[in-house]
Amino acid sequence: MKETPDNINFAANNGLLDRRFFLKAGLGVGGGLMSASALSSEGKDRFPWMKQPGMPMGQSGPSRFEEHIKREGVGSQPGTTGSGASRTPIEYLDGIITPSRLHFERHHSGIPDIDPAQHRLVIHGLVERPLSFSMESLARYEHVSNIQFLECSGNSGAMISPKPLQRKASNLHGLVSCSEWGGVPLKILLDEAGIKPEGKWIVASGSDAAMMSRSVPIEKIMDDAIIATHQNGEPLRPSNGYPMRLFLPGWEGNACVKWLRTIKVTSGPSMTKDETSKYSDLRDDGIAELFTFPMGVKSVITSPSLSLNLTGPGIYQIKGIAWSGSGKIKSVELSADGGKTWAEALLDEHVLPKALTRFRSAWKWDGTPATIMSRAIDEKGNIQPTREQWFVGRAKNTFYHFNAIQTWGVNTAGEINNVYL
Amino acid sequence: MFTSKITKIAVNILIILIAQNIFADDVFDGVSPQLGVVISDDYIEQIDFVVMPSGDGLPGGSGNAVTGKVLYSIHCMACHGPDAKGGINGDLAGGHGTISGPIPKKTVGSYWPYATIIFDYIRRAMPYQLPGTLSNNEVYALTAYILNLNGVIGEDELMNAQTLPKAKMPNSEGFIWAYSPSE
Known part of the structure; x- marks a missing residue:
């Protein structure tokens, strides 16, 4: 991993770097050298898949190495197969578009096989x-x-x-x-x-x-x-x-x-x-x-997140998604010290009304315990609430429209847990 | 000669007008191509399942809890349990008075605001494996049974399009609207 300049400017406490860190640092960050064994084991400089023509055209599925990226938490009511939900594996995705095969599901009596000519x-x-x-x-x-x-x-x-x-980000959000x-x-x-x-x-x-x-x-x-x-x-x-x-x-x-x-x-x-x-x-x-229709302003850090553990001190990309049923996302703020100090994340180019917005930033993890969290603000000035604020006025076991700030805890081993502050 | 020139101009103007009209349609701007087919009252009757809390939309037929209890044991008990409690798929009775307490227990009897919803939902979706197989009389009877288990009506009370909307649910005052049309 490329060395960080000594005169690096932190944007908030506990290692949050300027949101444009990666842009400023150029492409070298995170590159690293390929190991010698990966370069070649048998041929002079060809991997096995370079030694013969590949698969026929017309394949439409993902790489077999990505088959673990599928809908998560598939569950149905007892005695049924199509009355329940499945979740988008948000921790494995980037950008703002959810591939259709990974779109979440919530059905109440299965998926009908509809003939469009009769519909x-x-x-x-x-x-x-x-x-x-x-x-x-x-x-x-x-x-x-x-x-x-x-x-x-x-x-x-x-x-x-x-x-x-x-639970993983997908199973929570x-x-x-x-x-x-x-x-x-x-x-x-x-x-x-x-x-x-x-x-x-x-x-x-x-x-x-x-x-x-x-x-x-x-x-x-x-x-x-x-x-x-x-x-x-x-x-x-x-x-x-x-x-x-x-x-x-x-x-x-x-x-x-x-x-x-x-x-x-x-x-x-x-x-x-x-x-x-x-x-x-x-x-x-x-x-x-009744009729609490609009979805509130919300954000989730999808990486690092539970199961996507850190592999050692150094620089990481923090990324996630933000959205609001009231319009565009105005900004997303990040904290690595449990909400004491905040720094603004970089939003990807496509900031669209009532759409997922991708945010990113750079973070230098020093190997000590950390708590990372994101907070979204929309163009109407709505601010994502804390968990404590969200519960005010609500019954203990009501759970619809939960949009409070989520916190991931990082321990010294780099393991990520869902934590409450 | 003169008249033919006039005719030519008129034809040109006509062509321009037609062209403008075509292009106006081409740029949609919310213009409908008017392809909806008008349907008959008979057809609507076949596909309209909407029931309003006022009772509007409820069909003819009737039933009481005594009949409903027998039907329940055949069609519903496997998933919802004896006396509509303790089944694998949600209690339909009990939990009264818990909604404003520390651990609200939502059942049909403790939470649902209108009796018409029971009829509407059973007619649309139940029994889960065989929706659409119950007659209106049977749906009224099952509705009456659920209401009777929750102490809303007596076991001999006949539920039909007139009586069902008047069955007052215990939590009918427990709701407000978060949506206001002026928003």
């Missing part, structure tokens, strides 16, 4: 003209495409545990993903159907076996809701709602009904099972809040 989207209820749309006809409508996150409001729910659970979502603005279809003046909400229902349903206010629908048909350039994967889903930028994932079949315009919410008994937020006074 119809029906808009009915308080409209002038109840309408049915085929996939073929929807393809002729104006499409929009935006890079936006989707987060289950149960994400990070394990963080309410009284004692910190020793992996119910968030970010995709380029493409489809038809729902406003166009509702304008075509003609909303009656008393139409104030919609009830969206899926064509899964549970006919999952959620009520959504008409303001959101007419603002930026889309009927998503594409994810990262290809048709939606079945696990993300093929052939179409409701997508509500910045709002809790459960309301973005997959396998969307019907939209009924109503005068009020239907008070479905999910929006009342599940995705409601119980306060400590026994009153529960």
Whole structure:
């Protein structure tokens, strides 16, 4: 590893370097020399894979050396296989786009095998003209495409545990993903159907076996809701709602009904099972809040993180993801001393509203115990709360919309643990 | 000669107008190609499962807890346990009065705000392995049984489109809206 200059400037205590450290230092940092054995063992200067033509074209899977990067924490309700969740392996990813095969899942009665030729989207209820749309006809409508996150409001729910659970970043915070979502603005279809003046909400229902349903206010629908048909350039994967889903930028994932079949315009919410008994937020006074739609400002350090241990003192890249349901990320601050001093992280170029934003910084670990944490601030001035602040006013075992600061503890061996301060 | 020139100008103007119209459609700008097919009331009846807390959307039919108890043992008990407690998939009864306490226990009876939700959810999604196989009478009966287990109604009380919305859940006052339309 390249030597650090002696006159190095620290941006905060306990080794946090200037966020542009890597840029300033050039490409030499972290390079190192290849070991002699890796250079050649049998041929003069060819690895085995250089001695014959490679695999045929048309392979689409990841390298066999990366097969451990798969959805984590796959679990279903007892007696079922498709009623549960799986998580995005955020600790192994970089950038802001979640590969579709790794997008988190939350289903309520399995993944339906929908024939798009038979599927119809029906808009009915308080409209002038109840309408049915085929996939073929929807393809002729104006499409929009935006890079936006989707987060289950149960994400990070394990963080309410009284004692910190020793789980990987994915198993704590992996119910968030970010995709380029493409489809038809729902406003166009509702304008075509003609909303009656008393139409104030919609009830969206899926064509899964549970006919999952959620009520959504008409303001959101007419603002930026889309009927998503594409994810990262290809048709939606079945696990993300093929052939179409409701997508509500910045709002809790459960309301973005997959396998969307019907939209009924109503005068009020239907008070479905999910929006009342599940995705409601119980306060400590026994009153529960309904329709807590937007996802709060949040960040997570994905590396170093539990299971990605440090291998010795020296310079490391700290990186992670930040997002807010209210707009763009304005800044992410990092601390390596448990929140006493903070330094600003570098944000990657793509800072988009309601999208994952990648942050990075450099850190010189001196081999002593450290606590590293990140804190995001969005363009509306919302600041990611501490764990203590998050609990104020909430019932003890409510876990939806957990967006508090996460702390990773580093011990002298370089092992990472989930810690509470 | 003169008239043919006029005609030529008129045709040109017409071509320009048509072209502008085509291009105007080409730049979408929220313009719909109007491809939605108007559907009949009969068709809507087949696909509309939405039930409102007012009872709007509830179908005909009825049932009580006595019938519901028998149906429950056949279709529900394996996952939800005897008397809707202690099953592998969540209690549907009990937990009353715990919601404002130190360890809130959310069940249908202790937490759910409206009785209509029970009907709506059973009709949509249950039994888990065979959704859509219960008649409306059976769904009303199962709903009545769950309500009766939670002390909301008596075992002979008939639940139907008129009576179900009036069944007052114990925690019906326990909710407020975080969303306000003016936001």
